[in-house]
Amino acid sequence: MPDANIRIPEEAKERLAAIAAAEGLPLRAYLARLAETLLTPQERTERAEQARAALRDWSGYNPTAAEQRDLDEELDRRLARVIQG
Numbered sequence: 001m002p003d004a005n006i007r008i009p010e011e012a013k014e015r016l017a018a019i020a021a022a023e024g025l026p027l028r029a030y031l032a033r034l035a036e037t038l039l040t041p042q043e044r045t046e047r048a049e050q051a052r053a054a055l056r057d058w059s060g061y062n063p064t065a066a067e068q069r070d071l072d073e074e075l076d077r078r079l080a081r082v083i084q085g
Contacts, residue, residue, distance in 0.1 A: 003028070 013027075020030030039047065056062045063071065
């Protein structure tokens with residue numbers, strides 16, 4: 001597979017190189033491994049949908065959009081109350 005050149009700030013390159021070295025890898029191998037472990041936005045969406053379906057199948061809990069909105073609003077109210085002290 002041919003290599004690609006990517007321009008990033010020198011500080012970012014140095015940080016990545018240090019992390020790679022600490023793991024005993026050259027930067028090129030570390031970046032290749034990193035790319036294999038990260039999910040694209042589409043992959044994250046698909047996994048989230050799969051997780052929701054598995055949870056729904058397991059628990060039977062399947063709130064409507066309105067129920068979910070109400071629960072989110074209640075959580076927001078409770079968080080605001082805690083933050084305000």
